[in-house]
Amino acid sequence: MAAPRTAFSQGRFYGAPTVERRLSGVRLAHLEATKRADHVDEHSHDDAHFVLATHGRYITTAVGPETEGPVLVYNPPGVVHRDRFVDGGGYFLAVSFEAADWRALADAGRGVAIDALRLTGPVARSAAVRLTRSLLARDAEPLSLESLSLELAAQALTPARDSEKRPTWLDLAETYLADTFDQPIGVADLARVAGVHPVHLARGYRRWMGAAPGDRLRARRLERAADLLMRSRDPIGEIALASGFCDQSHLNRQFIRAYGVTPGEFARLCGRRSDVSGVQDDGAGPA
Missing domain, CATH: 2.60.120 (Jelly Rolls)
Incomplete structure (x- = not known):
């Protein structure tokens, strides 16, 4: 039993x-x-x-x-x-x-x-x-x-109704973003992969994702940065470059906007206290 x-x-x-x-x-x-x-x-x-x-x-x-x-x-x-x-x-x-x-x-x-x-x-x-x-x-x-x-x-508390299923082309676009987030990407590139008109793609992103395609690209880069902060011991500056950001300052500003904390603070929350305690976060706030 x-x-x-x-x-x-x-x-x-x-x-x-x-x-x-x-x-x-x-x-x-x-x-x-x-x-x-x-x-x-x-x-x-x-x-x-x-x-x-x-x-x-x-x-x-x-x-x-x-x-x-x-x-x-x-x-x-x-x-x-x-x-x-x-x-x-x-x-x-x-x-x-x-x-x-x-x-x-x-x-x-x-x-x-x-x-x-x-x-x-x-x-x-x-x-x-x-x-x-x-x-x-x-x-x-x-x-x-x-x-x-x-x-x-x-x-x-506000789930989508069953009749409001998001379109399958959006998954294709999101997969493309996940695979190429560290490269220059335009709306036309996403539309080509998804098989829809660029205007349709932009409207669909706003409806289903609540964000523009550019916002989702930035989110993907931030997800990679957060993942590396959780799992690796690389310096934050190197993580910024590996995630598609220009430098640590750029990552810092975007990270604060998205998560409400700096990359260094996030790393310490995730248990990387020993190797980030001496790292100074870039002092630039959201711009």
Whole structure:
């Protein structure tokens, strides 16, 4: 007879908290993974929660495009999954809402996603990264933590209707961007690969991605930079060039806009404290 699946109560995961805060309607924790991949079984959670993997390679079956950079996942209450870190030493942020509170948020909004989602949009990622930084600072105001938590929650509270499936040509264009982001790319190049008129492509990007093609190119470059900051020990200046940016200053400005932190701060959040502690971030802010 098969063993029953584990059903975790609110805020409980395969991890040991390094920092934990309980607020009105939400529970926040930064955790160190405690189970090897082969020891993580299928399981569920009583709560609705978000997980941001800040260190280590994280595998998820959640719906959504696979991208580089930090993995951010939303899981509804009761969904069965086996998301896990491939190797040991993983760290992650967990943002948990009790099922009743989550239903209340859904009733007040426009519905809620019923499937596990892989969130790759800039608003969701920025909120999750800033929430991680605030939580690890240990002295953040509850209002700030609650606001960022709700900003993140909103990304799963307005799902697209089934009749609004995004077109397949968009996947072709996105794949092309992912493969050639470090090269000069024009709208005509994307339109040719996707097989649509450039005007149609620009309108489609704005409707389905909420951004212009140029914004998505920049996002791809930032995803590569974030991925390298998480996994490599290369100097930030070299990471900037490898990600398609002109220099470290250029990366710094764009990274702050997208994630709300500098590349150096992000690297420290991801566990690279020893080799970036002496690195000075470029002081230039968003321009």
